[in-house]
Amino acid sequence: MNLKELDDQYALGVYARRPIAFSYGQNARAFDEEGNDYIDFASGIGVNSIGYNNPRLTAAIAEQASKILHISNLYLNRNQAELAQTIARLSGMDTRTFFANSGAEANECAIKIARKYGEKSGRYEIITLQNSFHGRTIATLKATAQDKFHKHFGPFPDGFIYADDLDHAKKLIGERTIGVMVEIVQGEGGVVALDKDRLQRLARFLRERGLLLIADEIQCGVYRCGEFLASQIYDLKPDIFTLAKGLGGGAAIGAAVTTLKDTLTYGDHASTFGGNFLSTKAALTTLEVLEELRSSGALTQTIDYFDDQCRAIALRFPDLFTEVAGLGLMKAIAAKDGRKRDAIIDAAHENRLLVLRAGENRVRLLPPLTIAKEEIDEGFARFERACRET
Ligand SMILES: Cc1ncc(COP(=O)(O)O)c(C=O)c1O
Numbered sequence: 001m002n003l004k005e006l007d008d009q010y011a012l013g014v015y016a017r018r019p020i021a022f023s024y025g026q027n028a029r030a031f032d033e034e035g036n037d038y039i040d041f042a043s044g045i046g047v048n049s050i051g052y053n054n055p056r057l058t059a060a061i062a063e064q065a066s067k068i069l070h071i072s073n074l075y076l077n078r079n080q081a082e083l084a085q086t087i088a089r090l091s092g093m094d095t096r097t098f099f100a101n102s103g104a105e106a107n108e109c110a111i112k113i114a115r116k117y118g119e120k121s122g123r124y125e126i127i128t129l130q131n132s133f134h135g136r137t138i139a140t141l142k143a144t145a146q147d148k149f150h151k152h153f154g155p156f157p158d159g160f161i162y163a164d165d166l167d168h169a170k171k172l173i174g175e176r177t178i179g180v181m182v183e184i185v186q187g188e189g190g191v192v193a194l195d196k197d198r199l200q201r202l203a204r205f206l207r208e209r210g211l212l213l214i215a216d217e218i219q220c221g222v223y224r225c226g227e228f229l230a231s232q233i234y235d236l237k238p239d240i241f242t243l244a245k246g247l248g249g250g251a252a253i254g255a256a257v258t259t260l261k262d263t264l265t266y267g268d269h270a271s272t273f274g275g276n277f278l279s280t281k282a283a284l285t286t287l288e289v290l291e292e293l294r295s296s297g298a299l300t301q302t303i304d305y306f307d308d309q310c311r312a313i314a315l316r317f318p319d320l321f322t323e324v325a326g327l328g329l330m331k332a333i334a335a336k337d338g339r340k341r342d343a344i345i346d347a348a349h350e351n352r353l354l355v356l357r358a359g360e361n362r363v364r365l366l367p368p369l370t371i372a373k374e375e376i377d378e379g380f381a382r383f384e385r386a387c388r389e390t
Contacts, residue, residue, distance in 0.1 A: 018349060025052025028368050028375040030354065039379035041365045042354040046187070046219050046330075049246030050289045051368040057249050060285040061278065070276040079280035086287055087257055090228040093237055096261045099253060099275025103218035103244035104135025106254030109269055110181070110214050110240045111139055113256065115159070117212065117263045118178030124159045125176040126214070127169045131189030131359070134181065134216055143181060146189070166198040170205055179212030179239070184230035187219035190359025191325050191332030196234050203236050215241040218254070222246035223290045223369055225328035226303055233327070246369075249289075251282035290369060299369060302376075303328050306367065309380045317387045320344065325362070329369055332362040340390065347386035353379055 001009070004019050021033045028051055030038045043049065050057060064079075071077065084097040100106045115124050126143065128134065134143040138156060141149055145162035159176075163169035169180050180202065186192040203213045215221075215238035220230040222243055227233050231241060237259070244254035253275070273279075293299045306329060314321040314333050320340055325332045335341035341361045348355045348363075358364035367376070 020349070027051035027053070028371040028379070036352060038352045038354050039375055039382055040354045041367045041379050041383075042356045043246075043366045043368050044250065045356065046224060046245040046366040047248075048250050049222060049224070049369050050249045050286055051370045054249065054289060054370070056289055057282060057285050060281055061251070064277055064281040067277070069278045070273070072272065072276075073270065073274065077275065077277060077280065079277050079284060080275040083275070083280045083284050083287075086284065087243075087255065090287065090291065091241070091257065092232070093257075093259055094261070095257045095259055097255050097257045098264070098269060098271075099255055099280065100244075100271050101252050101273050101279070102135075102254045103216075103242065104137045104140045104254075105271065105274075106218065106242040106244050106256045107134050107140045107143065107181075107216060108137055109256035109264075110216075110242050110258075111143065112269055113240055113258055113260055113263050114178050114181075114212050114214060116268065117260055123176055123178040123211075125161060125174070125178060126159060127161055127163050127172050127177060127180045129166070129169065129182055129186070129194075130162055130164050131186055131192070132181075132183055132216075133186070133188035134183075166194060166202050170202055173205075173209075173211065177211060179214050180206060181214040181216060183216045183218075183220060184234055184236075185220040185225060185327050185330050187330070187364075188358060190362050191330060191364050192359075193325070193327045194234075199234055200236065203238075212239040212260075214238060217241050218244045219366075220327070220330055222287075223294055223299060223328075224330050224366070226299060227294070228291075230327065247286065248279050248282045249286035251279045253279040253283050293369060302369070302371060302373075305373060306331065306365075306371070306376055309376060310365065313380060313383055313387065316384070320387055320390060326365075329365075329367055329371075331365040332358055333365070335361045335363060337361055343390045344386060347389045348383060350389070351382040351386045353382040353386065355383075 022030045023033045028040045088095045098109045128145045130145050132145045134140045142156035142160045215231050240258040310324045322334045338361045356364040
C-alpha cells in the first residue's frame with residue numbers, strides 16, 4: 001500500500017490532503033520524500049514561526065528530551081513558570097497564564113474565565129464577530145460565527161451571539177453579556193484586520209462597564225503581525241488573550257493569558273499535557289529567537305519587503321487579483337473570485353510553493369517570521385509562474 005492508500009484507509013477523512021509527503025525542512029524550505037524543495041509561505045498554518053530545523057530550537061528540544069518530557073501539573077515546572085513570566089513581560093501586562101495544547105483549548109479556558117468572572121452578576125454571554133474562527137471543540141465551534149461549521153453538531157452550549165461588525169457588537173451588549181471575543185486580524189475568515197478606532201472605542205465601552213475584551217491572538221499573535229501581540233499594535237490591553245500556533249515553533253501548545261489573575265482557582269480547570277516540559281521549552285526558545293528578531297529590526301525589514309512583493313504581484317496580475325490585505329506577515333491577496341483563487345493555489349503547489357486559503361476568495365500567506373530575502377524572492381518567482389499559468 002502506498003502512503004496515500006494507507007492514509008485513505010486508516011486516517012479519518014476530515015482533511016482534503018494534497019498528495020505531497022514532506023520529510024524535512026530548512027527555514028522556509030520544506031522537502032518532500034523525493035527531495036523536491038517547496039518554498040513555504042504557509043508555516044504549517046502559522047505554526048512554524050521560526051522556520052524548519054532552527055538550530056536553537058532543535059538543540060533545546062533535544063536537550064529537554066534527554067532530561068524530562070513530562071511530569072504532570074502536580075509538580076512545579078521551571079519552564080512553565082518562566083514561560084508564563086516571559087509572556088507577561090512581552091505583553092507588558094500583569095498576567096497569569098494557563099497552558100493548554102491547542103488554540104481551541106486555550107479559547108475554552110478563556111470562555112471559562114469569562115463565565116466565572118460573570119457568574120455573580122448573572123452574565124455569561126460572549127459576543128463574537130461574523131466570519132470569526134475560534135476552534136473546533138463544541139464551545140469554540142459555537143463561538144465561531146460561521147454557520148457552515150455548525151451543521152451536524154448541535155445542540156451547542158448557550159451563551160454565544162454573533163455581531164455583524166464591531167459597531168453591531170456594541171449594540172448587542174445586554175444584561176447577559178460578559179464580553180466580546182475578537183480576532184484582531186481575522187485569519188480563516190479572510191485575513192481581515194479589524195478597524196483600530198472602532199475596536200478601541202468598543203474596548204473603552206466594555207471597560208467602562210466592567211465587561212471583558214477577549215483577544216483570540218492564536219493566529220495573529222506571537223509576532224506574526226510585527227509585535228508580540230496584535231493588541232499592542234492596536235494599543236489595547238485585553239482582559240484575556242489566547243495564543244497557540246506560532247508559540248511553540250511547531251510544538252503543540254496553547255495559552256490563555258489573563259489579567260483576571262484570581263478568577264479561576266484550584267479545581268476550576270486543568271490539562272494533563274498542558275505546559276509540559278517539552279512544549280514550554282520549545283516556546284521559551286521560540287520566543288527568545290523571535291524577541292531578538294524583533295529587536296534587531298530584522299522582522300520589520302522582512303515585513304516591509306514581503307508586503308512590497310505582495311503588492312507588486314497583485315499589480316502585475318490585475319485580471320486575477322483585487323487587493324492585498326492583512327498585517328505584518330499575516331497577509332492575503334484577494335482573487336477576483338473563489339474559483340480563480342483555488343486555481344492559483346493549485347498552480348502554486350504545482351510550482352512548489354505552499355500557500356493557504358482564507359475566506360471566500362483569498363490566498364493567505366503566513367511565511368515563517370525568519371524567512372530570508374532569497375526565500376521570499378524565490379517564493380514570489382514561483383507565485384508569478386503560478387499566476388501566469390492560471
Ligand atoms: C484565530 C484562531 N483561533 C482558534 C483556532 C483553533 O486553534 P487549534 O486548531 O490549535 O485548536 C485557530 C486555528 O486556526 C485560529 O486561527
